[in-house]
Amino acid sequence: MTEWQSELEPVARETAGGPVSGLAHAHMGAVVDAFVDNFERRGELGASLCLQEHGRTVLDLWGGFADAERTTPWTRDTVCVVFSCTKAATAACVHLLNERGLLDLDAPVAEIWPAFGDRGRAAATPRMMLDHSLGLPALRDPVKADCIVDTGYMVDRLEQEPPFWEPGTRHGYHALTYGFLLGELVRRVSGRSLGQFFADEVATPFGLDFWIGLPEAVESRVSPIVPYRLTGEEPVTPFMEAVREPGTLPNLFIFNHGDWAARGVNTRAGRAAEIGAAGGVSHARGLADLFTALAIGRPGDGRTLLQPETIAGLGVVSSASHRDATLLAPTRFGPGFMVSMDNRRRREATDSVILGRNAFGHVGAGGSIGFADPDRGLAVGYAMNRQGHGLLLNERGQSLVDSIYRQYECTTSRSGFWA
Numbered sequence: 229m230t231e232w233q234s235e236l237e238p239v240a241r242e243t244a245g246g247p248v249s250g251l252a253h254a255h256m257g258a259v260v261d262a263f264v265d266n267f268e269r270r271g272e273l274g275a276s277l278c279l280q281e282h283g284r285t286v287l288d289l290w291g292g293f294a295d296a297e298r299t300t301p302w303t304r305d306t307v308c309v310v311f312s313c314t315k316a317a318t319a320a321c322v323h324l325l326n327e328r329g330l331l332d333l334d335a336p337v338a339e340i341w342p343a344f345g346d347r348g349r350a351a352a353t354p355r356m357m358l359d360h361s362l363g364l365p366a367l368r369d370p371v372k373a374d375c376i377v378d379t380g381y382m383v384d385r386l387e388q389e390p391p392f393w394e395p396g397t398r399h400g401y402h403a404l405t406y407g408f409l410l411g412e413l414v415r416r417v418s419g420r421s422l423g424q425f426f427a428d429e430v431a432t433p434f435g436l437d438f439w440i441g442l443p444e445a446v447e448s449r450v451s452p453i454v455p456y457r458l459t460g461e462e463p464v465t466p467f468m469e470a471v472r473e474p475g476t477l478p479n480l481f482i483f484n485h486g487d488w489a490a491r492g493v494n495t496r497a498g499r500a501a502e503i504g505a506a507g508g509v510s511h512a513r514g515l516a517d518l519f520t521a522l523a524i525g526r527p528g529d530g531r532t533l534l535q536p537e538t539i540a541g542l543g544v545v546s547s548a549s550h551r552d553a554t555l556l557a558p559t560r561f562g563p564g565f566m567v568s569m570d571n572r573r574r575r576e577a578t579d580s581v582i583l584g585r586n587a588f589g590h591v592g593a594g595g596s597i598g599f600a601d602p603d604r605g606l607a608v609g610y611a612m613n614r615q616g617h618g619l620l621l622n623e624r625g626q627s628l629v630d631s632i633y634r635q636y637e638c639t640t641s642r643s644g645f646w647a
Contacts, residue, residue: 239289243267246274247301248291255635256287262631263289266624274302274451275612276512277628280520282605283527288513294451294613307437307511308451308613309493311592312403314508317440318410319358319564320522321426323538326354330417333358333563340416343387352395357409358564359547361399363391364409365554366480376488377501379421382408392477392553399561400477400553404485407504423502430533434521438510441502450509452494456594456615465579466556467619477554489593506593515598515609519589523600524607539602543567543588555579555619566590569620570644581621583629584638585645595625604636 236251239260245267252260259279266272274292278285294300325331331340333355338345344352349363356362367385375381386408392400402409411422418425423441431438439446462468470478489506492498501507510518523539525532532539545560545567552559557579560567565588571580581591589599589608594615600607608629616622621629633646640647 236285236288241291243291245272246292246298248289250289250291250304251285251287252289253286259287259628259631259635260289262627263291266627267292270624270627271614272612272624273298273454273614274306274308275610275624276302276304276306278512278516278609279632280516280524280607283520283525283530283607285513285516290512296452296454296614300451302451302613305437305449305511306451307446307449307509307514308611309453309499309506310508310510310515310596310598310611311506311594313510313515313590313592313596313598313611314440314503315406315505316522316565316590316598317426317430317438317508317518318407318414318422318504320430320518320533321414321422322354322358322410322564323534323542324429325414325417327535327538331413337413340413341387347388347390349391349395352391354410354413355546355563356395357402357406357413359399359561360402360406360552360559361396361547362402362409363393363395363398363400364389364405365392365400365402366405366477367484368475368480371484371486373487374492375486376404376503376507377492377497379408379411379502383412398553399547399549399559401481401555401559402505403481403554404503404505407506411502411504421502422504430518430521434517434526434533436510436517436521437514438508438518440504440508442499442509444496444500446509447496447499450499451613453594454614455490456617458617462617467579470556478556481554510609510611512609512611515596515611516607517609519598519600519607519609523588523602524605542600543586543602557619562588566620568645570641571620579619580626581629582626582641583645584633585647587645591620591625595622597621597625597629606632606636608632 241248276290279287548560587601638646
């Protein structure tokens with residue numbers, strides 16, 4: 229145990245949703261209470277939460293159960309699929325290749341991937357892939373059931389798909405296509421698959437419990453995902469209305485990506501597949517470790533994966549709209565990352581994520597999140613197995629984020645970010 233860890237106090241709570249355990253610094257009591265409250269009042273099944281300050285862990289919690297039957301406790305090393313939090317790991321690989329001079333974010337993709345210059349995409353750049361302005365958020369024609377676990381198939385289909393808009397002229401969330409597009413660039417310039425490159429150049433050097441393509445040896449630690457089921461009490465948002473209309477982007481996003489989200493996510497094959505937009509497997513500590521490695525620096529040597537000039541741009545908005553072409557709500561993106569998005573005054577209140585002004589990260593389907601706040605030296609991870617409602621953070625994840633910012637003397641988020 230390190231000197232810093234010796235300052236942490238054990239946490240042991242019994243809640244209505246099961247036991248909560250871990251370590252936390254004394255001044256993190258309110259954050260511990262917020263985590264416990266999710267089990268007491270918000271239906272949390274199993275989850276973990278980790279907060280690192282300047283690379284040092286100040287809170288590492290886990291609790292509840294790893295299965296819907298509540299027979300297997302969630303432990304310190306339990307992992308789960310973290311869905312679109314994976315996009316941050318994929319973006320890290322792309323930025324690393326850019327720093328090494330192997331990939332120019334603002335050069336035409338066709339210089340690396342010649343066939344991609346066809347069908348009105350000659351001006352498309354990797355940066356447009358990163359910030360969701362490329363114009364390929366979905367596929368129009370029906371796909372095969374196992375498309376998401378077949379990388380070659382998805383790359384071939386995307387190569388043939390005309391964009392929904394002129395690349396760079398608007399943006400719409402590329403929920404699943406993001407990983408196949410950027411993963412193909414990683415493969416072409418590095419000679420390795422996305423999952424292998426991430427393992428070799430990011431996860432292993434920084435000791436991350438995070439995989440894009442899960443090794444079989446880790447399967448015993450996985451908690452299956454419990455999907456969210458509509459209750460009929462959700463607000464009828466523009467997105468939900470459009471989902472019912474065949475051929476719209478929301479409809480294609482939800483219904484034309486095979487059966488991975490419905491069934492494959494809880495299979496060995498589904499977790500072994502390298503799904504760079506949604507298939508990453510980790511826990512809260514792995515997410516926090518990723519963002520510490522990306523932007524904050526490890527204690528002692530201060531080492532980060534990326535250079536300061538790159539880090540400075542990760543939270544800078546490069547695409548934003550009052551009506552995302554896919555989600556039909558206001559969204560804001562940096563180069564591969566979400567930034568604070570405040571839609572609380574709209575009827576789709578759970579289509580928000582409220583962070584610090586210069587914080588950046590990514591939300592995962594159902595409410596997981598990983599992010600860095602360089603202004604405060606913070607890296608945060610939250611992972612859970614029972615998905616919640618909404619397109620971004622729901623009340624479980626946002627309540628944890630809010631409690632963390634309050635501990636760092638932030639008093640208001642009325643401006644759309646914590647200050």
